[in-house]
Amino acid sequence: MIQIDNVSKQFVVAGTAKPFRRGAKQVIQAVQGVRLHAPNGRITGLLGPNGAGKTTTLRMLGALFPPDSGSITVDGIAVAQQPRQALARMGILGDSHGLYPRLTARENVVYFGRLQGMEIDAAHARAQELSRLLDMASILERRAEGFSQGERMKTALARALVHDPANIVLDEPTNGLDVLATRALREALRYLRSAEGGNKCIVFSTHIMPEVQQLCEHVVVMAQGRSVAEGTVEELLAQTGEVNFEDAFVKLAFEAKTGGEFA
């Protein structure tokens, strides 16, 4: 279970510099008052246009940097206070998910398993198991050097899931994947959510509407660093009075700018 409550984050960046002079510092409000509750056994979608603050939110969830305010807990463990305990309960496929090109897919997976504190035999067994789930038997012993986008994504996902975490966080995992690979990923996620798959809590960020419609039982819409709406796809359609989810999303994400805040 993942709970993100009223989380805000500012970044200070250097402004446009002139020759021999540093630009004035600019404050960018990346995330403001974001709220997301993701219980176990549900796929929660985090939907938002590019630059809405999805990645920043998920990076704070991954303890890469602390939020300025608000709280993030994973299975009741506060990420800011006990980052390592929280990370042990999460499998995160982040925005950047580079592999080690000179290691095989299996070695990539086992390395992270070892860093998660697994014994070497257990990590190998788990790599084998994940290769069945994600259909990557053919690439398991190959070096990651020449992997296709889809193969890379599968390996990165297996790496994130190596310690069989109760909570799975995926940041735009279908980017660059073809239809078949996207389908396979969807199937894998459905299985992980189900009771046989371990009733996982899955948070899935994307900017692609059909994906949300097909996969997510619950959606949080983000825009301009805020969470502007949430509910099932049907609820969001009803809320906006649209039949097409894309229209509903555009209404929620882009017209909320000027409008009031979603309560």
Added chain:
Amino acid sequence: MMAHLMRSIRVVVVKEVVDALRDRRTLLRLLVPAVLMGPLLLMALSGFIASLEERAERREIMVSGIEHAPTLRNYLERQTYTIKTAPADYEAMLSAATLLEPVLVVSDQFEVELLEGEHPRVELVSDSTNQRAAAGLRGLQRLLTGFNQERVGLTLALRGISSGLLQPVAVEERDLASLQARATRITTIIPMFIIMAVLYGALTAALDSTAGERERGSLEPLLMNPVQPMALVVGKWCAVAILGMAVAFIASMSFIPAQWLIKSDSMQAMFQFGMPEVIAFCLLQLPLAAGLGAVLMAVAIRSKTFKEAQASSGLVIMLVSLAPMVTMLNPGGDAPWYLWVPGLAQNTLMMLVLKGESLSVSQVLPGIVVGAALLVACLIYVARSMRMAVAR
């Protein structure tokens, strides 16, 4: 807690070393110069010295216009020298370094002027950029001084004066340097190569495990493992230091077979490089590999790409590998501060080992202190910057 930390460090070290060893192409590019450069230079130097020795043994001199100087020819032949006539275009050949000995030029009026006591002039022609020719100059000068002395001696003897009067002081040379110490004049290049081997061995691993990791986008997932950042940094650093030391060890070892190839007998006798020297060399490199491995990582973690990191580490590499030059520019002897400068300290100490001298604690300690200080400061910096690097 501690056990968990040690375990994580071990996991990271094993992965980084395996990763680096799989990079065959970089490894080869690294090892070939490290293994071959030193020995090749040693061989070239020995060849140079051997040719000098050979020339001295051959006792040949090259003269232009010897037909005008029968007295000089007589003297030279009495010194058992063989006289060769210089080719007509000796000046051009000397400049082009196709002629490798200096030329003695005798004027046509030599014999007449000598007999009349009119100070005939001879010229010793060489080119200071033609090192082999220039090296032969001194022998030739000595020979002519001998001729002058004989002439003076004969003239004085004719007038009934002892030639001893011309030499009120008898000069005799005695070289105090031990056989090994004399050899170090030639082998000064070896420590430089060992230091470069450490640097280049550590460089690739240091850049790959910091800037490379950032560039590939694997640093962010790595940091989202439940491991202390310090464990990751120490693990990476261990791998870097191990690789630096490994290349240094291989480079030191390569001098052992290299000395069998040394052509000059006297140099072979002077240059003693065995297992004790290899071990001493490697032990002396430890603080350098440890400290500079950390420095290179600290420089590289600020860079977003491998290329950027290479550019910024270039300065560190250059400064350290050129540090031994200080001893060459300042031949007045080793200053105490040498021992506090990374690179220079190791160079100074390795020279002492080559000279066959024993090292004291006070000589070795400064290098260790500096290495340890760099290590601690840089690792703390890297652990902090790693997080900032992904946050940006």
